[in-house]
Every structure is written in structure tokens, then in C-alpha cells.
Amino acid sequence: MWRKQLAALALQAKVNLKVEKRVRQPIEVMGDEAQLYRMVYNLVSNAIDYTPPGGEVAIALEKESPYAAIRVRDTGIGIAEEDRSRIFDRFYRVDAHRSRHQGGSGLGLPISRAIARLHNGKIEVESEVGRGSTFTVYLPLR
Numbered sequence: 766m767w768r769k770q771l772a773a774l775a776l777q778a779k780v781n782l783k784v785e786k787r788v789r790q791p792i793e794v795m796g797d798e799a800q801l802y803r804m805v806y807n808l809v810s811n812a813i814d815y816t817p818p819g820g821e822v823a824i825a826l827e828k829e830s831p832y833a834a835i836r837v838r839d840t841g842i843g844i845a846e847e848d849r850s851r852i853f854d855r856f857y858r859v860d861a862h863r864s865r866h867q868g869g870s871g872l873g874l875p876i877s878r879a880i881a882r883l884h885n886g887k888i889e890v891e892s893e894v895g896r897g898s899t900f901t902v903y904l905p906l907r
């Protein structure tokens with residue numbers, strides 16, 4: 766269901782959404798399925814929200830022992846270094862006027878980070894202003 770919702774968001778935003786599975790065998794992680802979907806949903810919807818039309822969002826799954834890595838990469842507006850440490854704070858939003866996503870509450874990332882931590886995982890971000898961002902979730906392999 767979440768996949769359909771994200772496809773609809775991407776279509777509306779004129780952003781190309783693709784999924785790259787770079788694993789031969791199924792990857793297993795332990796956890797609360799609904800929470801893990803929520804976490805990924807938050808990251809992918811951000812990627813779509815903060816990417817101008819014509820851009821691309823790619824979701825990749827990789828095995829990086831001892832972790833499963835879920836990588837959400839976009840070609841969007843990017844996040845300045847000084848903001849990168851703050852975007853996981855509750856209610857923090859970067860210059861809301863520039864983005865398409867106006868109604869946000871600034872809770873998506875803090876919730877995602879909390880879910881990752883509850884599963885003994887973590888979220889890392891790399892970004893370049895004007896080029897795009899990559900958020901990677903690491904979850905311990907089962």
C-alpha cells in the first residue's frame with residue numbers, strides 16, 4: 766500500500782521513482798513491520814517533496830554486513846552542512862519557503878530516527894546543496 770502511495774506522490778511531483786534491489790538473496794531484519802514501513806515512507810516522501818520536477822529518487826537495498834542498508838537517494842535541493850545535524854530535531858525545517866512541501870510539521874525525520882534506533886539501527890545523511898541527498902538506514906541483519 767505504501768508503495769502505491771509513494772508512486773502516486775512521485776507521479777504528482779513529476780519525479781521519477783525507482784527501486785534498485787542489489788541483493789541476490791532475500792534480506793531479513795527483525796522488527797515491527799508497520800514502523801519500518803513508516804520510517805522508509807518518511808524518507809522517500811521527503812526525497813520526493815524536496816526534489817524539483819524532472820528529478821529522480823532511487824531506493825536501493827544492499828547487504829553491508831552486519832547491516833541491511835536501505836538507501837534513499839534524490840537529485841533534489843540538498844541540505845546545507847549546518848542544517849544536516851539539525852534536521853533530526855523535532856519541528857526543525859529548513860527554510861520552508863523554498864520547498865514545495867509547505868504543510869510539513871518537521872516530525873518525519875525525528876520519527877524515522879527513533880524507529881531506526883528502536884531497531885538497533887541508525888540513519889546517516891550525505892548531501893550537497895543543489896545536487897541532492899542520500900539518506901541511509903542501517904538495520905542489523907537477522
Ligand SMILES: Nc1ncnc2c1ncn2[C@@H]1O[C@H](COP(=O)(O)OP(=O)(O)OP(=O)(O)O)[C@@H](O)[C@H]1O
Binds near residue numbers: 807842843859
Ligand atoms: N531529501 C531531502 N532533501 C532536502 N531537504 C530535506 C530532505 N529531507 C528532509 N529535508 C529537510 O529536513 C527538514 C525536516 O524533515 P522532516 O521530514 O522531519 O519534516 P518535514 O518534511 O518538513 O515535515 P513532515 O513532518 O511532514 O515530514 C525538512 O523540512 C527539509 O527542510
Ligand SMILES: [Mg+2]
Binds near residue numbers: 807810869874
Ligand atoms: Mg518529511
